[in-house]
Amino acid sequence: MLKKSSFLKELIQNTVESVLDEHSILAITDATGNIIYANKKFCDLSKYSIEELLGNNHRILKSGYHDNSFYENMWDTISNGKTWHGDIKNKAKDGTFYWLKTTIMPIFNNSKKISHYIAIRTDITEIIEIREKLIKAERLSVIGELSAQLSHDMRNPLAIIENANDILRLKLEGKLDEESKKVLKYSDNAIRRLSHQIENVLDFVRSNPLKIQLSDINEIIYLGINTLNIPNKIKINVDNKSLEIQCDPFQLEIAFKNLIQNSIQAIEKGSIDINYVELQNEIIIEFVDSGPGIPEDIIGKIFDPLFTTKQKGTGLGLTSCKNIVEQHGGKIFVKNNPTTFTIILPKNIPSQFGYKINT
Numbered sequence: 143m144l145k146k147s148s149f150l151k152e153l154i155q156n157t158v159e160s161v162l163d164e165h166s167i168l169a170i171t172d173a174t175g176n177i178i179y180a181n182k183k184f185c186d187l188s189k190y191s192i193e194e195l196l197g198n199n200h201r202i203l204k205s206g207y208h209d210n211s212f213y214e215n216m217w218d219t220i221s222n223g224k225t226w227h228g229d230i231k232n233k234a235k236d237g238t239f240y241w242l243k244t245t246i247m248p249i250f251n252n253s254k255k256i257s258h259y260i261a262i263r264t265d266i267t268e269i270i271e272i273r274e275k276l277i278k279a280e281r282l283s284v285i286g287e288l289s290a291q292l293s294h295d296m297r298n299p300l301a302i303i304e305n306a307n308d309i310l311r312l313k314l315e316g317k318l319d320e321e322s323k324k325v326l327k328y329s330d331n332a333i334r335r336l337s338h339q340i341e342n343v344l345d346f347v348r349s350n351p352l353k354i355q356l357s358d359i360n361e362i363i364y365l366g367i368n369t370l371n372i373p374n375k376i377k378i379n380v381d382n383k384s385l386e387i388q389c390d391p392f393q394l395e396i397a398f399k400n401l402i403q404n405s406i407q408a409i410e411k412g413s414i415d416i417n418y419v420e421l422q423n424e425i426i427i428e429f430v431d432s433g434p435g436i437p438e439d440i441i442g443k444i445f446d447p448l449f450t451t452k453q454k455g456t457g458l459g460l461t462s463c464k465n466i467v468e469q470h471g472g473k474i475f476v477k478n479n480p481t482t483f484t485i486i487l488p489k490n491i492p493s494q495f496g497y498k499i500n501t
Contacts, residue, residue: 375411
């Protein structure tokens with residue numbers, strides 16, 4: 143009976159260890175917090191080899207997300223013989239971040255003193271990201287509704303100010319001194335800037351279905367260019383090639399205008415080249431500018447809602463552009479050297495999108 147009990151105990155212990163090692167991220171440290179064991183899952187997620195982890199402290203995984211009091215609370219808990227539970231954001235060796243649901247337990251020796259700590263973790267990165275996206279979406283929904291209302295309310299006063307400027311010019315033609323002309327020009331620029339930002343907000347919050355028709359991409363590009371205020375020191379070169387696709391020309395014009403405006407704001411003087419490549423079922427449109435490029439630390443965020451590095455920006459222009467392209471079943475990318483925004487659009491709207499083609 144004793145032998146059987148001993149066998150069962152060993153079997154259960156080995157089974158539990160095997161299951162934990164297979165399904166959890168395990169680490170054991172000594173009493174001072176230095177790692178003496180890490181399983182394969184720990185190495186795979188942290189991108190550190192076992193040799194790099196052994197003898198090291200978990201501090202090498204700190205992401206900078208948690209403050210000192212977070213770690214002090216954790217250490218106070220486990221060093222006083224209690225088990226700590228919590229979620230930790232760590233940074234892997236390659237600079238990527240991940241979240242772990244963590245349990246850290248102290249292990250006692252025969253003298254009832256802490257000899258080791260064992261940490262059992264589960265990767266919850268995907269859950270955290272989904273949660274953050276839902277929270278962000280909810281906030282954006284509220285911001286969108288408020289912004290749309292404010293934008294609508296601002297349109298009429300701006301139109302009145304713009305008309306007043308035009309009337310002043312007509313009434314005082316030939317009588318304005320240079321200083322007065324400058325003031326009117328500043329006023330015009332302010333109106334134009336506010337109007338552009340209002341349009342960005344409204345483009346972002348609109349959820350109208352696309353009105354698909356056979357359209358020439360070249361014509362849409364020129365319609366967008368002709369509505370923009372292009373400085374004399376910037377030249378726009380368009381690959382004059384007729385390319386017809388199924389699309390909503392009004393929505394694509396908004397997307398193209400946002401990209402061109404973005405390039406104009408990025409360069410004081412230089413050029414913007416718009417090139418087309420026709421494939422069997424797709425077209426590729428490239429917007430290439432001679433600007434300084436996008437800093438590498440933010441290039442991955444520029445399509446995020448409300449992200450902007452400009453004092454005069456809304457952070458919605460490129461987001462709207464991405465939404466419009468994806469509504470068409472397309473994709474948009476950006477790269478540096480030179481700064482290039484690439485849009486890939488299907489020639490024919492995929493049937494699963496369910497849009498009716500207007501002829």
